[in-house]
Amino acid sequence: MSRIRLVISDVDGTLVTSDKRLTDAARAAVTKLQDAGIGFTLTSSRPPVGMRLFSDALGIILPMGPFNGSSIVDPSLAVIEQHLIPADAVAKSIALLDRYGIDIWIFTNDNWYIRRDDGKYVPHEQRTIQFDPTQIDDFAPLIGKACKIVGASPDFALLERCETELQAALGDSALAVRSQDYYLDVTPPGQSKGTFVQAMSKRLEIPADAIATLGDMQNDLPMFKVSGLPIAMGNATADVKKLAKHVTRTNEQDGFAAAIDFILARNAGG
Template identity: 60%
Template sequence: TLWLPVGPFNGSSIVDPEMRPVEQHLIPASAAERSLQILREFGADIWLFTTDKWLIDNPGGSYVAHEQHTIRADPTIVSDFSPYLSSACKIVGASADAAGLAACEKAMQEALGSEATAVRSQTYYLDVTPPGFDKGTFVEAMAKRLGIATAAVATIGDMQNDLAMFRVSGTSIAMGNAADNVKDQATHVTASNEQDGFAEAMEMILKRNGVG
């Protein structure tokens, strides 16, 4: 059973186990508008997440069914994102063109600067989230809440958006399916998702803590 808060939207929000907001941050409306323009330039599907809605304008997009299964929620179809630009917790560009999305990530980071965080959470998802908050700041917030040092925290990840939490945690474990630059910044590398890498990572953490 979950008893600790969780950090949706790449750690830029904190919610309790019942999904009630503890801390919420939004993307500045101007940055949200600019990010939509850039995603359109690169031909990515646009998804906008508010605190309680997943908004899309292309129900036939390649990853809509995948996301429905992942988050166990249905999207709200809109023809115009404008009314929601001032209440965006996260904006996602979804694209099957991995190289194009990597280029889009770079363009987005250059265009937005410190106005928002733009980083890929999958090879096919580019996430734009509120500035100054990421998985690393979430780790720090949770460590403070628990009264422990970040050096005592272990994190597991496989994508660019996990690097922020790797940088602040004492033990960082990259999945075997992670990109090389993610593996390079981890203290340990485990097997891939398909080869029970998560179970292997948990065993590593338990052994480190003298359990099992």
């Protein structure tokens, strides 16, 4: 049993509460990790700008993995590594999401674009990432610049069906996976939260067995598969819990802080 030397956490549904609040217990837990000499960083479906408030609040000094780990940025948001969705995959994604009447957003490294401002989840995303979208009539100029596409819908079952169909249509050209029940993300091929874990393992010369990962949704599964100690939140989906080695409390019950206590106790006992 390897001693954990690095913790990589998801943000929404994991680090923060449902109302996107970073609790005192979560802050204290990260301090405990730092005091124990254990590294800590984040990977999320969020764009870089949506992660900056946590890197500042938690004193993160390691690279972070926005866009489901398909980009790597330093705590100041300077790009270390970036991948784009191939133009053909962007066009296919837009066409399929349009066919199902799903709201479409496109994120570049430093901006968020929508075609209308009345989408149900636009205000929610504005509050979440603390950044305003740019409204445009046509996505064509962004075809070669997309870091992430989001299909947003209150019809969770529709998004689940669309996830399967879109991934089949995209093949190996991009990854389609839900980051929330109401968000379907399309990100660059061959990149995921799992590749971010592997990149951090190589960068810090820490074996994957010594890395703990925390998450709650399907987009967290790739990092669970490559880390030594995958921990699922109590609010996680069943398939995420199935792949975890430990299940903590929910994000409304300071499950993140409880998971950190579990890791520290495990290290002490090992």
